[in-house]
Amino acid sequence: MLIRHATAAELSSPPAFIVTDPVGFVDDDQLRVEAAENRMRPEWTWFAQDGDRIVGRAVWWGRSDSEQPIVLDCLHVLPDVPDRVGVAAALLDKGHAEFGVLPNYRLILRGGCAVDAVSWRSAAASASGLTDVIERLRFEWTPADGLPVGSGRLVFRPAEDAEFLAVFRRVAIGSLDVATQRDIESGGVDAQAQGDLEFYLSCPGERSWWRIAETSDGSLVGFAIPSATPHSRNVGYLGVLPELRGRGYVDDLLAEVTRVHAADGADRITATTDVPNKPMAAAFRRAGYQMTEQHTVFGPPRS
Incomplete structure:
Protein backbone atom coordinates (compact mmCIF):
# COMPACT_ATOMS: atom_id res chain seq x y z
CA MET A 1 0.00 0.00 0.00
CA THR A 131 -7.51 10.50 21.66
CA ASP A 132 -9.31 13.57 23.02
CA VAL A 133 -12.98 13.66 21.96
CA ILE A 134 -15.60 16.42 22.02
CA GLU A 135 -19.18 15.92 20.76
CA ARG A 136 -20.87 18.93 19.17
CA LEU A 137 -24.16 19.85 17.53
CA ARG A 138 -24.39 22.11 14.49
CA PHE A 139 -27.37 24.40 13.93
CA GLU A 140 -28.42 26.52 10.99
CA TRP A 141 -30.73 29.49 10.51
CA THR A 142 -32.24 30.76 7.25
CA PRO A 143 -34.73 33.59 6.70
CA ALA A 144 -37.49 30.99 6.34
CA ASP A 145 -37.01 30.19 10.05
CA GLY A 146 -38.13 33.69 11.02
CA LEU A 147 -36.13 36.40 12.73
CA PRO A 148 -35.97 35.95 16.52
CA VAL A 149 -37.09 38.99 18.49
CA GLY A 150 -35.26 40.15 21.60
CA SER A 151 -37.04 41.18 24.78
CA GLY A 152 -35.88 44.80 24.52
CA ARG A 153 -34.17 44.55 27.92
CA LEU A 154 -30.66 45.04 26.55
CA VAL A 155 -28.72 47.81 24.86
CA PHE A 156 -25.87 46.88 22.50
CA ARG A 157 -22.80 49.03 21.85
CA PRO A 158 -19.33 48.67 20.28
CA ALA A 159 -16.19 48.56 22.44
CA GLU A 160 -12.40 48.30 22.18
CA ASP A 161 -10.50 45.02 22.37
CA ALA A 162 -9.43 45.60 25.98
CA GLU A 163 -13.04 45.78 27.15
CA PHE A 164 -13.97 42.66 25.22
CA LEU A 165 -10.96 40.84 26.71
CA ALA A 166 -12.18 41.65 30.21
CA VAL A 167 -15.63 40.24 29.38
CA PHE A 168 -14.08 37.15 27.77
CA ARG A 169 -12.43 36.48 31.15
CA ARG A 170 -15.67 36.85 33.08
CA VAL A 171 -17.99 34.81 30.84
CA ALA A 172 -15.51 31.91 30.70
CA ILE A 173 -16.08 31.16 34.38
CA GLY A 174 -18.57 28.32 34.66
CA SER A 175 -18.96 28.02 30.89
CA LEU A 176 -20.43 24.73 29.66
CA ASP A 177 -18.17 24.88 26.60
CA VAL A 178 -15.82 21.91 26.89
CA ALA A 179 -12.86 23.51 25.11
CA THR A 180 -13.16 26.65 27.24
CA GLN A 181 -12.98 24.70 30.47
CA ARG A 182 -10.09 22.57 29.24
CA ASP A 183 -8.14 25.66 28.20
CA ILE A 184 -8.71 27.20 31.63
CA GLU A 185 -7.53 24.01 33.32
CA SER A 186 -4.37 23.86 31.25
CA GLY A 187 -3.38 27.53 31.01
CA GLY A 188 -5.58 29.65 33.26
CA VAL A 189 -8.43 32.01 32.50
CA ASP A 190 -6.24 34.92 31.33
CA ALA A 191 -4.53 32.84 28.63
CA GLN A 192 -7.84 31.29 27.64
CA ALA A 193 -9.51 34.69 27.23
CA GLN A 194 -6.58 36.08 25.26
CA GLY A 195 -6.65 33.06 22.97
CA ASP A 196 -10.38 33.45 22.31
CA LEU A 197 -9.99 37.17 21.57
CA GLU A 198 -7.17 36.51 19.11
CA PHE A 199 -9.10 33.70 17.45
CA TYR A 200 -12.19 35.80 16.76
CA LEU A 201 -10.08 38.72 15.58
CA SER A 202 -8.51 36.34 13.05
CA CYS A 203 -11.85 35.10 11.69
CA PRO A 204 -13.23 36.45 8.38
CA GLY A 205 -16.07 38.28 10.16
CA GLU A 206 -16.08 42.06 10.61
CA ARG A 207 -14.75 43.43 13.90
CA SER A 208 -17.39 46.17 13.67
CA TRP A 209 -20.12 43.57 14.32
CA TRP A 210 -19.03 42.93 17.91
CA ARG A 211 -21.26 44.30 20.68
CA ILE A 212 -21.17 44.66 24.44
CA ALA A 213 -24.59 43.98 26.02
CA GLU A 214 -25.90 46.08 28.90
CA THR A 215 -29.16 46.78 30.66
CA SER A 216 -30.79 50.16 30.12
CA ASP A 217 -29.07 51.50 33.25
CA GLY A 218 -25.62 50.59 31.89
CA SER A 219 -25.05 47.39 33.89
CA LEU A 220 -22.92 44.86 32.01
CA VAL A 221 -24.67 41.63 30.98
CA GLY A 222 -22.27 40.07 28.47
CA PHE A 223 -21.42 40.29 24.79
CA ALA A 224 -22.45 39.14 21.32
CA ILE A 225 -19.85 38.40 18.62
CA PRO A 226 -21.32 37.71 15.18
CA SER A 227 -18.61 36.11 13.06
CA ALA A 228 -18.00 34.22 9.82
CA THR A 229 -16.11 31.39 8.19
CA PRO A 230 -14.91 31.32 4.58
CA HIS A 231 -18.20 29.58 3.77
CA SER A 232 -20.94 31.28 5.78
CA ARG A 233 -21.90 33.70 8.52
CA ASN A 234 -21.95 32.17 11.98
CA VAL A 235 -22.96 32.95 15.52
CA GLY A 236 -19.37 33.14 16.70
CA TYR A 237 -19.45 33.72 20.46
CA LEU A 238 -22.01 35.01 22.93
CA GLY A 239 -21.69 35.04 26.68
CA VAL A 240 -23.59 36.09 29.80
CA LEU A 241 -21.91 36.96 33.09
CA PRO A 242 -22.11 34.00 35.50
CA GLU A 243 -24.18 35.86 38.08
CA LEU A 244 -26.81 36.76 35.46
CA ARG A 245 -27.32 33.36 33.85
CA GLY A 246 -30.74 31.75 33.91
CA ARG A 247 -32.60 35.03 33.23
CA GLY A 248 -33.11 34.52 29.49
CA TYR A 249 -30.45 37.00 28.37
CA VAL A 250 -28.99 34.35 26.06
CA ASP A 251 -32.09 34.72 23.87
CA ASP A 252 -31.50 38.46 23.56
CA LEU A 253 -27.85 37.96 22.63
CA LEU A 254 -28.67 35.32 20.02
CA ALA A 255 -31.43 37.50 18.59
CA GLU A 256 -28.92 40.35 18.22
CA VAL A 257 -26.35 38.14 16.45
CA THR A 258 -29.03 36.85 14.09
CA ARG A 259 -30.35 40.38 13.46
CA VAL A 260 -26.88 41.71 12.59
CA HIS A 261 -26.30 39.00 10.02
CA ALA A 262 -29.81 39.12 8.58
CA ALA A 263 -29.67 42.91 8.23
CA ASP A 264 -26.51 42.47 6.20
CA GLY A 265 -28.28 40.07 3.83
CA ALA A 266 -27.08 36.72 5.17
CA ASP A 267 -29.19 33.87 3.82
CA ARG A 268 -27.65 31.28 6.16
CA ILE A 269 -26.18 31.45 9.66
CA THR A 270 -24.45 28.46 11.22
CA ALA A 271 -23.65 27.73 14.84
CA THR A 272 -22.19 24.93 16.94
CA THR A 273 -22.38 24.04 20.61
CA ASP A 274 -21.02 21.18 22.69
CA VAL A 275 -23.46 18.41 23.58
CA PRO A 276 -23.18 19.11 27.35
CA ASN A 277 -24.24 22.73 26.76
CA LYS A 278 -27.96 21.95 26.76
CA PRO A 279 -29.05 25.53 27.59
CA MET A 280 -27.33 26.85 24.45
CA ALA A 281 -28.86 24.14 22.27
CA ALA A 282 -32.27 25.00 23.70
CA ALA A 283 -31.68 28.70 22.93
CA PHE A 284 -30.86 27.89 19.30
CA ARG A 285 -34.08 25.93 18.98
CA ARG A 286 -36.14 28.73 20.56
CA ALA A 287 -34.62 31.16 18.03
CA GLY A 288 -35.67 28.99 15.10
CA TYR A 289 -32.28 27.42 14.40
CA GLN A 290 -32.47 23.87 13.05
CA MET A 291 -30.01 21.14 14.02
CA THR A 292 -28.39 19.87 10.82
CA GLU A 293 -25.32 17.87 11.85
CA GLN A 294 -23.54 16.13 14.69
CA HIS A 295 -19.78 16.62 14.96
CA THR A 296 -17.26 14.45 16.77
CA VAL A 297 -13.98 16.31 17.12
CA PHE A 298 -10.90 14.17 17.75
CA GLY A 299 -7.83 16.01 19.02
CA PRO A 300 -4.43 15.30 20.54
CA PRO A 301 -4.35 14.44 24.25
CA ARG A 302 -4.42 17.38 26.60
CA SER A 303 -1.11 18.26 28.17
Whole structure:
Protein backbone atom coordinates (compact mmCIF):
# COMPACT_ATOMS: atom_id res chain seq x y z
CA MET A 1 0.00 0.00 0.00
CA LEU A 2 1.46 3.34 -1.09
CA ILE A 3 0.62 6.43 0.99
CA ARG A 4 1.37 9.53 -1.04
CA HIS A 5 0.56 13.20 -1.55
CA ALA A 6 -2.07 14.18 -4.05
CA THR A 7 -0.78 16.09 -7.03
CA ALA A 8 -2.01 19.53 -8.06
CA ALA A 9 -3.68 17.93 -11.07
CA GLU A 10 -5.56 15.52 -8.78
CA LEU A 11 -7.08 18.44 -6.89
CA SER A 12 -8.29 20.17 -10.04
CA SER A 13 -9.44 16.89 -11.60
CA PRO A 14 -9.98 14.48 -8.67
CA PRO A 15 -9.91 10.71 -9.18
CA ALA A 16 -13.31 9.03 -8.98
CA PHE A 17 -14.21 8.27 -5.37
CA ILE A 18 -17.79 7.25 -4.54
CA VAL A 19 -18.91 7.58 -0.92
CA THR A 20 -22.23 6.35 0.48
CA ASP A 21 -21.50 6.83 4.20
CA PRO A 22 -23.70 9.49 5.89
CA VAL A 23 -20.61 11.42 6.98
CA GLY A 24 -18.95 14.62 5.82
CA PHE A 25 -17.11 14.16 2.54
CA VAL A 26 -15.26 16.57 0.27
CA ASP A 27 -16.77 16.09 -3.19
CA ASP A 28 -15.08 16.99 -6.45
CA ASP A 29 -16.63 20.44 -6.80
CA GLN A 30 -15.81 21.41 -3.22
CA LEU A 31 -12.26 20.13 -3.57
CA ARG A 32 -11.69 22.23 -6.69
CA VAL A 33 -13.12 25.36 -5.07
CA GLU A 34 -11.15 24.93 -1.85
CA ALA A 35 -7.94 24.18 -3.76
CA ALA A 36 -8.40 27.31 -5.88
CA GLU A 37 -8.66 29.34 -2.64
CA ASN A 38 -5.55 27.62 -1.20
CA ARG A 39 -7.58 26.15 1.66
CA MET A 40 -6.95 22.58 0.50
CA ARG A 41 -3.54 21.84 -0.93
CA PRO A 42 -1.66 18.92 -2.50
CA GLU A 43 0.70 18.77 0.49
CA TRP A 44 -2.33 18.56 2.82
CA THR A 45 -4.07 15.80 0.84
CA TRP A 46 -2.94 12.18 1.11
CA PHE A 47 -4.00 9.16 -0.94
CA ALA A 48 -3.71 5.46 -0.17
CA GLN A 49 -2.97 3.68 -3.43
CA ASP A 50 -3.18 -0.08 -3.98
CA GLY A 51 -1.66 -0.80 -7.38
CA ASP A 52 -3.37 1.57 -9.79
CA ARG A 53 -6.39 2.15 -7.57
CA ILE A 54 -6.94 4.96 -5.05
CA VAL A 55 -8.52 3.22 -2.05
CA GLY A 56 -8.29 5.90 0.64
CA ARG A 57 -8.11 9.64 1.06
CA ALA A 58 -7.40 12.10 3.87
CA VAL A 59 -8.01 15.79 3.17
CA TRP A 60 -6.94 18.50 5.59
CA TRP A 61 -8.21 22.09 5.51
CA GLY A 62 -6.74 25.44 6.53
CA ARG A 63 -7.24 29.10 5.85
CA SER A 64 -5.75 30.58 2.71
CA ASP A 65 -2.83 32.02 4.67
CA SER A 66 -2.34 29.09 7.09
CA GLU A 67 1.15 27.66 7.40
CA GLN A 68 -0.23 24.35 8.64
CA PRO A 69 -3.64 22.72 8.19
CA ILE A 70 -6.20 23.44 10.89
CA VAL A 71 -8.52 20.44 10.67
CA LEU A 72 -8.89 17.10 8.94
CA ASP A 73 -12.07 17.56 6.92
CA CYS A 74 -12.40 14.21 5.17
CA LEU A 75 -11.22 10.66 5.88
CA HIS A 76 -12.40 7.79 3.73
CA VAL A 77 -11.28 4.28 2.83
CA LEU A 78 -13.22 2.14 0.36
CA PRO A 79 -15.42 -0.50 2.03
CA ASP A 80 -13.79 -3.45 0.22
CA VAL A 81 -10.38 -2.71 1.78
CA PRO A 82 -9.71 -5.48 4.35
CA ASP A 83 -8.16 -3.21 7.01
CA ARG A 84 -9.90 0.15 6.82
CA VAL A 85 -8.65 1.18 10.27
CA GLY A 86 -5.03 0.40 9.38
CA VAL A 87 -5.14 2.26 6.07
CA ALA A 88 -6.90 5.27 7.60
CA ALA A 89 -4.40 5.39 10.48
CA ALA A 90 -1.52 5.21 7.99
CA LEU A 91 -2.95 8.22 6.12
CA LEU A 92 -3.20 10.19 9.37
CA ASP A 93 0.27 9.16 10.52
CA LYS A 94 1.82 10.33 7.26
CA GLY A 95 0.11 13.69 7.48
CA HIS A 96 0.96 14.20 11.14
CA ALA A 97 4.61 13.32 10.57
CA GLU A 98 4.94 15.82 7.74
CA PHE A 99 2.97 18.61 9.42
CA GLY A 100 4.80 18.26 12.72
CA VAL A 101 1.46 18.82 14.50
CA LEU A 102 -1.74 16.85 15.07
CA PRO A 103 -4.64 18.91 13.71
CA ASN A 104 -8.10 18.04 14.98
CA TYR A 105 -10.22 15.64 12.97
CA ARG A 106 -13.84 16.80 12.60
CA LEU A 107 -16.10 13.85 11.80
CA ILE A 108 -19.44 15.13 10.54
CA LEU A 109 -22.52 12.93 10.78
CA ARG A 110 -25.50 13.99 8.70
CA GLY A 111 -28.48 12.03 9.99
CA GLY A 112 -29.21 8.35 10.15
CA CYS A 113 -27.50 5.55 12.01
CA ALA A 114 -23.85 5.25 11.06
CA VAL A 115 -22.26 3.03 13.70
CA ASP A 116 -19.85 1.35 11.29
CA ALA A 117 -18.98 4.58 9.47
CA VAL A 118 -18.07 6.19 12.78
CA SER A 119 -16.40 3.23 14.49
CA TRP A 120 -13.55 2.58 12.06
CA ARG A 121 -12.81 6.28 11.73
CA SER A 122 -12.80 6.66 15.51
CA ALA A 123 -10.41 3.72 15.85
CA ALA A 124 -8.07 5.19 13.23
CA ALA A 125 -8.11 8.62 14.90
CA SER A 126 -7.25 7.06 18.26
CA ALA A 127 -4.49 4.90 16.77
CA SER A 128 -2.89 8.00 15.23
CA GLY A 129 -2.84 9.93 18.50
CA LEU A 130 -6.15 11.82 18.36
CA THR A 131 -7.51 10.50 21.66
CA ASP A 132 -9.31 13.57 23.02
CA VAL A 133 -12.98 13.66 21.96
CA ILE A 134 -15.60 16.42 22.02
CA GLU A 135 -19.18 15.92 20.76
CA ARG A 136 -20.87 18.93 19.17
CA LEU A 137 -24.16 19.85 17.53
CA ARG A 138 -24.39 22.11 14.49
CA PHE A 139 -27.37 24.40 13.93
CA GLU A 140 -28.42 26.52 10.99
CA TRP A 141 -30.73 29.49 10.51
CA THR A 142 -32.24 30.76 7.25
CA PRO A 143 -34.73 33.59 6.70
CA ALA A 144 -37.49 30.99 6.34
CA ASP A 145 -37.01 30.19 10.05
CA GLY A 146 -38.13 33.69 11.02
CA LEU A 147 -36.13 36.40 12.73
CA PRO A 148 -35.97 35.95 16.52
CA VAL A 149 -37.09 38.99 18.49
CA GLY A 150 -35.26 40.15 21.60
CA SER A 151 -37.04 41.18 24.78
CA GLY A 152 -35.88 44.80 24.52
CA ARG A 153 -34.17 44.55 27.92
CA LEU A 154 -30.66 45.04 26.55
CA VAL A 155 -28.72 47.81 24.86
CA PHE A 156 -25.87 46.88 22.50
CA ARG A 157 -22.80 49.03 21.85
CA PRO A 158 -19.33 48.67 20.28
CA ALA A 159 -16.19 48.56 22.44
CA GLU A 160 -12.40 48.30 22.18
CA ASP A 161 -10.50 45.02 22.37
CA ALA A 162 -9.43 45.60 25.98
CA GLU A 163 -13.04 45.78 27.15
CA PHE A 164 -13.97 42.66 25.22
CA LEU A 165 -10.96 40.84 26.71
CA ALA A 166 -12.18 41.65 30.21
CA VAL A 167 -15.63 40.24 29.38
CA PHE A 168 -14.08 37.15 27.77
CA ARG A 169 -12.43 36.48 31.15
CA ARG A 170 -15.67 36.85 33.08
CA VAL A 171 -17.99 34.81 30.84
CA ALA A 172 -15.51 31.91 30.70
CA ILE A 173 -16.08 31.16 34.38
CA GLY A 174 -18.57 28.32 34.66
CA SER A 175 -18.96 28.02 30.89
CA LEU A 176 -20.43 24.73 29.66
CA ASP A 177 -18.17 24.88 26.60
CA VAL A 178 -15.82 21.91 26.89
CA ALA A 179 -12.86 23.51 25.11
CA THR A 180 -13.16 26.65 27.24
CA GLN A 181 -12.98 24.70 30.47
CA ARG A 182 -10.09 22.57 29.24
CA ASP A 183 -8.14 25.66 28.20
CA ILE A 184 -8.71 27.20 31.63
CA GLU A 185 -7.53 24.01 33.32
CA SER A 186 -4.37 23.86 31.25
CA GLY A 187 -3.38 27.53 31.01
CA GLY A 188 -5.58 29.65 33.26
CA VAL A 189 -8.43 32.01 32.50
CA ASP A 190 -6.24 34.92 31.33
CA ALA A 191 -4.53 32.84 28.63
CA GLN A 192 -7.84 31.29 27.64
CA ALA A 193 -9.51 34.69 27.23
CA GLN A 194 -6.58 36.08 25.26
CA GLY A 195 -6.65 33.06 22.97
CA ASP A 196 -10.38 33.45 22.31
CA LEU A 197 -9.99 37.17 21.57
CA GLU A 198 -7.17 36.51 19.11
CA PHE A 199 -9.10 33.70 17.45
CA TYR A 200 -12.19 35.80 16.76
CA LEU A 201 -10.08 38.72 15.58
CA SER A 202 -8.51 36.34 13.05
CA CYS A 203 -11.85 35.10 11.69
CA PRO A 204 -13.23 36.45 8.38
CA GLY A 205 -16.07 38.28 10.16
CA GLU A 206 -16.08 42.06 10.61
CA ARG A 207 -14.75 43.43 13.90
CA SER A 208 -17.39 46.17 13.67
CA TRP A 209 -20.12 43.57 14.32
CA TRP A 210 -19.03 42.93 17.91
CA ARG A 211 -21.26 44.30 20.68
CA ILE A 212 -21.17 44.66 24.44
CA ALA A 213 -24.59 43.98 26.02
CA GLU A 214 -25.90 46.08 28.90
CA THR A 215 -29.16 46.78 30.66
CA SER A 216 -30.79 50.16 30.12
CA ASP A 217 -29.07 51.50 33.25
CA GLY A 218 -25.62 50.59 31.89
CA SER A 219 -25.05 47.39 33.89
CA LEU A 220 -22.92 44.86 32.01
CA VAL A 221 -24.67 41.63 30.98
CA GLY A 222 -22.27 40.07 28.47
CA PHE A 223 -21.42 40.29 24.79
CA ALA A 224 -22.45 39.14 21.32
CA ILE A 225 -19.85 38.40 18.62
CA PRO A 226 -21.32 37.71 15.18
CA SER A 227 -18.61 36.11 13.06
CA ALA A 228 -18.00 34.22 9.82
CA THR A 229 -16.11 31.39 8.19
CA PRO A 230 -14.91 31.32 4.58
CA HIS A 231 -18.20 29.58 3.77
CA SER A 232 -20.94 31.28 5.78
CA ARG A 233 -21.90 33.70 8.52
CA ASN A 234 -21.95 32.17 11.98
CA VAL A 235 -22.96 32.95 15.52
CA GLY A 236 -19.37 33.14 16.70
CA TYR A 237 -19.45 33.72 20.46
CA LEU A 238 -22.01 35.01 22.93
CA GLY A 239 -21.69 35.04 26.68
CA VAL A 240 -23.59 36.09 29.80
CA LEU A 241 -21.91 36.96 33.09
CA PRO A 242 -22.11 34.00 35.50
CA GLU A 243 -24.18 35.86 38.08
CA LEU A 244 -26.81 36.76 35.46
CA ARG A 245 -27.32 33.36 33.85
CA GLY A 246 -30.74 31.75 33.91
CA ARG A 247 -32.60 35.03 33.23
CA GLY A 248 -33.11 34.52 29.49
CA TYR A 249 -30.45 37.00 28.37
CA VAL A 250 -28.99 34.35 26.06
CA ASP A 251 -32.09 34.72 23.87
CA ASP A 252 -31.50 38.46 23.56
CA LEU A 253 -27.85 37.96 22.63
CA LEU A 254 -28.67 35.32 20.02
CA ALA A 255 -31.43 37.50 18.59
CA GLU A 256 -28.92 40.35 18.22
CA VAL A 257 -26.35 38.14 16.45
CA THR A 258 -29.03 36.85 14.09
CA ARG A 259 -30.35 40.38 13.46
CA VAL A 260 -26.88 41.71 12.59
CA HIS A 261 -26.30 39.00 10.02
CA ALA A 262 -29.81 39.12 8.58
CA ALA A 263 -29.67 42.91 8.23
CA ASP A 264 -26.51 42.47 6.20
CA GLY A 265 -28.28 40.07 3.83
CA ALA A 266 -27.08 36.72 5.17
CA ASP A 267 -29.19 33.87 3.82
CA ARG A 268 -27.65 31.28 6.16
CA ILE A 269 -26.18 31.45 9.66
CA THR A 270 -24.45 28.46 11.22
CA ALA A 271 -23.65 27.73 14.84
CA THR A 272 -22.19 24.93 16.94
CA THR A 273 -22.38 24.04 20.61
CA ASP A 274 -21.02 21.18 22.69
CA VAL A 275 -23.46 18.41 23.58
CA PRO A 276 -23.18 19.11 27.35
CA ASN A 277 -24.24 22.73 26.76
CA LYS A 278 -27.96 21.95 26.76
CA PRO A 279 -29.05 25.53 27.59
CA MET A 280 -27.33 26.85 24.45
CA ALA A 281 -28.86 24.14 22.27
CA ALA A 282 -32.27 25.00 23.70
CA ALA A 283 -31.68 28.70 22.93
CA PHE A 284 -30.86 27.89 19.30
CA ARG A 285 -34.08 25.93 18.98
CA ARG A 286 -36.14 28.73 20.56
CA ALA A 287 -34.62 31.16 18.03
CA GLY A 288 -35.67 28.99 15.10
CA TYR A 289 -32.28 27.42 14.40
CA GLN A 290 -32.47 23.87 13.05
CA MET A 291 -30.01 21.14 14.02
CA THR A 292 -28.39 19.87 10.82
CA GLU A 293 -25.32 17.87 11.85
CA GLN A 294 -23.54 16.13 14.69
CA HIS A 295 -19.78 16.62 14.96
CA THR A 296 -17.26 14.45 16.77
CA VAL A 297 -13.98 16.31 17.12
CA PHE A 298 -10.90 14.17 17.75
CA GLY A 299 -7.83 16.01 19.02
CA PRO A 300 -4.43 15.30 20.54
CA PRO A 301 -4.35 14.44 24.25
CA ARG A 302 -4.42 17.38 26.60
CA SER A 303 -1.11 18.26 28.17
